[in-house]
Amino acid sequence: MFKILEANELTTNIYQMIVEAPRVAEACLPGQFLIIRVDEEGERIPLTICDYDREKGTVEIVVQAIGAETHLLSKLKAGDHLADVVGPLGKPSDLCEESIEDLKKKKIVFIAGGVGTAPVYPQAKWLKEHGVDCDVIIGAKNKDLVILEDRFKKVCNLHVTTDDGSYGRSGMVTKALQDLWDEGNKYDHCVAIGPMIMMKFVCKLTQELGIPTVVSMNPIMVDGTGMCGACRLTVDGQVKFACVDGPEFDGHKVDFDQAMNRMKLYKTEEGRLLLKAQE
Ligand code: NAD
Ligand code: FES
Known part of the structure; x- marks a missing residue:
């Protein structure tokens, strides 16, 4: 217990x-x-x-x-x-594997959407502890849904944006990223964690901007050990299991539409049976 x-x-x-x-x-x-x-x-x-x-x-x-x-x-x-x-x-973030000197040369931005803000925090904190600067964009529907702001302020350069403009910048995280880029922040590395639809559109933008992007996938999971197949994804045309091969993947190679369809199917009994039959 x-x-x-x-x-x-x-x-x-x-x-x-x-x-x-x-x-x-x-x-x-x-x-x-x-x-x-x-x-x-x-x-x-x-x-x-x-x-x-x-x-x-x-x-x-x-x-x-x-x-x-x-x-x-x-x-x-x-x-x-x-x-x-x-x-x-799952595997630790790739950032933990890189040399600190290499990380210090990069301009890193994290995109944290809604509840996905929570898993961004340990990464930003870890970088701070190792003397590496980073920017974090927190996106929330409105002011009341912004979480962990004070803790983030201590470990990064924080930019908050709300969909309804009730706090910080106005608009979704993709708009904030585009604006920061246009303001001269030429990022070399992006990590996006949040709802799948957000990660999909962040990746679309970072592909256009040429920023390598890592996403943290959170499909349905059952055993968490690679045995049940529930968390199956297609990445770069290959089958991957988020629980053992991820949860982080190269966002430009993830098939988000398939991942979002699987999430929808899991919401109905019929869909769950269909997925089980495919596994
Ligand atoms: P939300 O719907 O409030 O979205 C958060 C932010 O994402 C928005 O403020 C907006 O800036 C951005 N966003 C949303 N749709 C977008 C789009 N189409 N284009 C660009 N930006 C967009 O988020 P929520 O309700 O807190 O999210 C809950 C979801 O997050 C759940 O589905 C949960 O499973 C998922 N989640 C994911 C992780 C992860 O590891 N990836 C962790 C925790 C939660
Ligand atoms: Fe079962 Fe990943 S949760 S294979």
């Missing part, structure tokens, strides 16, 4: 939790994820790690209550326990 030490609502329907999980905290790196279960009968929920503290043996997760299981999770309070916290899963 894994004890929840802190549980807070960050904004409407988005919850942050700090969980005691020393072995995960000891080993995890930015870009990796966890699969948790609220109780023994619960469904598995894949969640990207928002932060970790090796000394305290804790990991931080951010979850949007969208389905039955995430609603159950969101009701838990400090002192409650999770049945399982499995991880770290």
